[in-house]
Amino acid sequence: MKKVSLKAACVLLAGSFLCSSCIGSFSLFNGYEKWQCNMTSNKYVNGIVGLILQPIVGGICLTVDAVVLNTIEFWTGSNPLAANQVKTVMGQDGRYYAIKTLKNGYEVKSPTGEKTLFIHNANNDSWSMTQNGVTKEIIRFNADGTIQATLQNGEKLNVSNDEAGVMQVREAVYNENCYAMR
Incomplete structure (x- = not known):
């Protein structure tokens, strides 16, 4: 039985992290891929240029996405490229x-x-x-978990943050519009 070296195990572990999209949307790499597929109207030219650019530009985009941008997105909750x-x-x-x-x-x-x-x-x-x-x-x-909705007439309405609250706001807007028509 062959021994698996520590370097090979680290590469496999790092590869498994890069292949999972659990920490971000990989927006830089996906944007590059979209551009690469649509850079010209000829799919063969796109394929040839893609073969040339993919190892360099694709690798850089994937690395920057995985190491920097997706980490920022994971911890802040917002995508820096959005x-x-x-x-x-x-x-x-x-x-x-x-x-x-x-x-x-x-x-x-x-x-x-x-x-x-x-x-x-x-x-x-x-x-x-x-x-x-x-x-x-x-x-x-609101701090207590409710939502304060402002109606068109300026009236404030506090509702729960769930489906019942949405229905309350809909009813208030509907009633407001019905009275405005009279």
Whole structure:
């Protein structure tokens, strides 16, 4: 029976940690892979360039992701590369909206170019909406585990942080809109 050297055991152990995504999303490496697959419209050119770049650039991206970025994401709960990513999402109205991830929230750009900001305030654990220069607090997480929702008329409503609380807010919004129509 052959003895397994300590170096081989360390390499296998390190490889098992790198192959598991339990500590992060590997966003740098996944972004590089997405770019590599879509750098040209010709899949054969992408494959050839990928064979050249993958050992060097892919290895660097994977190492930086595994050692630095995923560790930061694991301990802080936020992805350092998530800021300034833009995704296009279809709204309930059938139109497409561009959603940009910010360090402390989101920027939603409508098809007409209007921007709405949803900003998280870490000091008081609240989310606010800014539209046309007007900022309104939407929700605040209270220390006792409840949520303070702000309705359109400015009224504050404290609800539990569960499905029953969501239903209370829905009913309040529905009733507010029904009375406004009368």
